[in-house]
Amino acid sequence: MKEQSNIALKILSFIIIVLIAGFFLYSIPTIVKLVIIAALIAYILDPLANLFESRGMSRTGATIAIFIGIVCLIVISYTLILPLLLNEIKNLKTGFSAEQTISLVAKLEKVIISNLSFLGIAEIDLTGKLQETLSHTGEWIFSHVLDAASVITSFILIPFIVFFLLKDGREFKKSFINIVPNRYFEFTLYLFYKLNAQIGNFLRGQFIDAAIVGLMATLALWLVGLKYYFLIGLFTGIANLIPYFGPLTGAVLATILSIIQTGGLQMAAYVLLAFVIIKLLDDAIVQPVVVAKSVHMNPLTVLLVILIGGKWFGILGMLLSVPVTGFLKVVFHESIQNYRRYRA
């Protein structure tokens, strides 16, 4: 009886601590977001730091070397890529004015009105709505995709957190493990080990896969002649981190923009063909090589968790929904499997 009440007290204390921690984290969403992004970056960069260490560098030296590399990349991006990107966003913000496009949309509008007049549709102003939507597209992409990385505080805080997580990550882990009671000590390490094996490979694989797909999309769209090839290529790469939705969104966006740019369907067909080829290459070559042992999940579960993640936490939620679900899956699976062994 006494033992049972002790267990109940422990569970209650645990729930209270989790709730307080949850409330605390909920009240500082921006910092939590920054820490999550920084932890992800540090986690992805960890093998690179290990590689430098295996070449004889100290951990601090390896971290500094990675940061020098990142600064070089930022400088290159600032001088070469950023002007191109800003130019494309500016062009997109000004919308479109191609006469061909306007006539194409006007034609489409006429067809809709004449065929659906029985529904009482007299005027839909498709051209105006499209113009209005497009004028906001650039801003939308900028605010939703690039904004998080462009805020000054993020630029200072994220590298700062990444540096310390990368340099002292092992000490942080050790300190955490040291506070775990003896009874759960080895099991906690076992969980960490399993999580690292499954989620780590998945995350790093997805990141490399997204970079390759982004590069392929940029190249393909440049070859096809799309005006905003770099912006859409970059968007496709980032969106590719979200299973199912990502690749589709990139293809749809590129197709719409190609129709708007040319006013015809020829370029759109090439764009679609390019995305089909990229998808095939990704599925057949890139993913099997890069994304090693991933979290085995039902496609329906993946779709549902992405939708829930998007609804609750926006784009970051969509990006993190699959790894977080994988994390929970591993924790529950291993906990249930080992429950009998570790109880009492």
Place this chain on the structure above:
Amino acid sequence: MSKIWENIFRKKRNADSIEEILVKIPIFQDLTPRELKTIKSILYQREYKTNEFIFKEGDAGLGMYIIFNGKVIITCGNDKQTLAELEEGDFFGELSLLDESPRSASAVAKTPCILLCFFKPELLDIIERNPKLGCKIIFKLAWTIGERLKSTNEQLKALNCQSRKSE
């Protein structure tokens, strides 16, 4: 006493620092002071009370334990038959560094003790970061397990001889 659990490498020891304990463990014997320092930095140090379980038979094993201080007994089965009694400087569970199969016996603290824990994720990390050191450890680990196997064979042979004589 089971040769699998008994410390067949035991020598007279009088160590008071972690490095001194480590250098007497066969797995770490060939390491340089700098390498020993690296190993020391990745070890977990845990304190156990008398009669506290370090691990139980059937648990998922992930690594080895080195006794820095105190005494540990290894027991097996429901009747808790004692397989070995280990003391300062002894080590156990090293097979789990290679194999994730469940623990084949339980380890219980006989006296209050401090253990140094060396686990598989840390070994894999060492192999990735410092392949030379990783190779040294793996080589000595294989040697240690081979020695235990040889000792067990000898024990089996002796038991066979004994049973034939008694027949």
